[in-house]
Amino acid sequence: MSATKHEQIxxxxxxxxxxxxxxxxxxxxxxxxxxxxxxxxxxxxxxxxIASTIERVGTVRIEKQQKKNIERLTYAEVVNIVDGTVLGxxxxxxxxxxxxxxxxMKVDAMVKYIDPDSLLIVGNRDQVHRIALEQGAAVLITxxxxxxxxxxxxxxxxxxxxxxxxxxxxxxxxxxxxxIYDRLIKKEIVMVEDILHNKPEPDVILPHQTVKQWHxxxxxxxxxxxxxxxxxxxxxxxVTSKDVSGQADDVLIEKIMTKNPITVTxxxxxxxxxHKMIWEGIELLPVVxxxxxxxVVSRQDVIKGLQYIQKQPHxxxxxxxxxxxxxxxxxxxxxxxxxxxxxxxxxxNSLGGVLSGVLMTLISEAGKLAIRRSKNADLSVExxxxxxxxxxxxxxxxxxxxxxxxxxxxxxKADIEIVHEGERMAKALLSAQVLDR
Numbered sequence: 001m002s003a004t005k006h007e008q009i010x011x012x013x014x015x016x017x018x019x020x021x022x023x024x025x026x027x028x029x030x031x032x033x034x035x036x037x038x039x040x041x042x043x044x045x046x047x048x049x050i051a052s053t054i055e056r057v058g059t060v061r062i063e064k065q066q067k068k069n070i071e072r073l074t075y076a077e078v079v080n081i082v083d084g085t086v087l088g089x090x091x092x093x094x095x096x097x098x099x100x101x102x103x104x105m106k107v108d109a110m111v112k113y114i115d116p117d118s119l120l121i122v123g124n125r126d127q128v129h130r131i132a133l134e135q136g137a138a139v140l141i142t143x144x145x146x147x148x149x150x151x152x153x154x155x156x157x158x159x160x161x162x163x164x165x166x167x168x169x170x171x172x173x174x175x176x177x178x179x180i181y182d183r184l185i186k187k188e189i190v191m192v193e194d195i196l197h198n199k200p201e202p203d204v205i206l207p208h209q210t211v212k213q214w215h216x217x218x219x220x221x222x223x224x225x226x227x228x229x230x231x232x233x234x235x236x237x238x239v240t241s242k243d244v245s246g247q248a249d250d251v252l253i254e255k256i257m258t259k260n261p262i263t264v265t266x267x268x269x270x271x272x273x274x275h276k277m278i279w280e281g282i283e284l285l286p287v288v289x290x291x292x293x294x295x296v297v298s299r300q301d302v303i304k305g306l307q308y309i310q311k312q313p314h315x316x317x318x319x320x321x322x323x324x325x326x327x328x329x330x331x332x333x334x335x336x337x338x339x340x341x342x343x344x345x346x347x348x349n350s351l352g353g354v355l356s357g358v359l360m361t362l363i364s365e366a367g368k369l370a371i372r373r374s375k376n377a378d379l380s381v382e383x384x385x386x387x388x389x390x391x392x393x394x395x396x397x398x399x400x401x402x403x404x405x406x407x408x409x410x411x412x413k414a415d416i417e418i419v420h421e422g423e424r425m426a427k428a429l430l431s432a433q434v435l436d437r
Contacts (some may be wrong), residue, residue: 009041088155193266209255367430371412
């Protein structure tokens with residue numbers, strides 16, 4: 001089976017030099033496809049992190065960042081974060097900045113802090129703009145000011161972006177800092193690509209091969225589940241011992257395989273993958289980039305990944321961390337747990353009431369803690385049923401009580417209620433799948 005037009009366009013985009021401009025019209029003409037097909041492929045390239053679209057500049061081919069450098073930003077991303085305008089040096093938008101410097105000091109002092117691949121955030125100071133570019137740094141001008149023609153020419157020659165933003169210096173620095181902080185949190189989340197690291201090439205079988213050849217592959221590898229791929233390594237199906245059972249040796253794999261199998265991508269989180277495997281009762285998932293096979297993950301791989309997550313120190317706080325920071329755990333007995341804490345302003349809406357999402361987080365965490373107390377295992381929440389939820393106001397002291405009411409080898413159920421001053425404010429039932437370690 002030959003590659004689809006969509007895949008061919010993506011391969012073409014990936015073959016372009018870093019920094020190249022990409023337009024719908026140009027791609028459509030070069031590949032002989034409609035502009036709609038070209039547009040969809042370009043959007044997919046952005047999703048894959050090999051292209052970025054900047055307002056008033058267009059789409060640029062950028063270098064795909066590795067996970068270890070995820071906390072770094074490209075200048076193209078900075079433009080979008082600060083709602084900026086590119087005044088010059090557009091050919092350098094794909095470059096990555098190592099740090100940013102706020103230029104609120106005298107020129108002589110500032111020069112010490114300006115390094116190549118850094119971003120200087122400064123106001124309307126023409127001399128400073130020029131010096132920064134000469135030092136190999138890009139420039140972000142705050143307050144919506146323009147740059148001189150001389151500086152723009154220098155930026156174009158050095159291929160270092162000079163960006164203008166209408167925000168003030170503090171706001172710009174805060175926005176960039178927040179973007180980096182968000183990426184630090186993302187860096188902690190274990191993705192499928194992390195558990196694929198250092199794994200050998202997956203064993204595969206072709207659709208025209210036979211059941212006899214499947215048995216030979218089982219004998220050779222010790223595995224019993226294989227992705228079925230075509231000559232271009234595109235996934236067509238999955239074949240397991242269940243599919244093969246009772247079949248004659250000369251039966252073709254394409255006749256008995258499970259077609260259109262559930263797949264994940266390298267950017268799927270391990271937690272999401274675990275839920276899919278449990279929910280669908282799957283022992284092995286093909287990992288695809290587009291439709292092309294890049295690996296496989298088993299339940300054992302996923303469980304190891306979940307255990308790895310729990311051992312990692314956190315460098316950034318998620319919303320869940322911010323909520324739970326204000327609650328302490330009180331143990332009641334082996335089957336119940338209580339979270340005690342206060343409703344802070346960050347947990348409320350504009351009317352001073354607790355956000356329903358905050359209450360759902362507390363309900364889920366208390367339920368999981370109670371089940372984990374009874375059965376020391378990794379969990380995947382399957383369902384939360386909320387029977388009622390009354391308004392709870394700011395500064396209220398609340399208790400979230402969770403009790404295990406049913407526990408099996410593969411599942412657990414917990415009854416949860418939220419209490420304020422003796423009054424029941426919410427009641428819910430949580431069920432979770434248990435992952436054996």
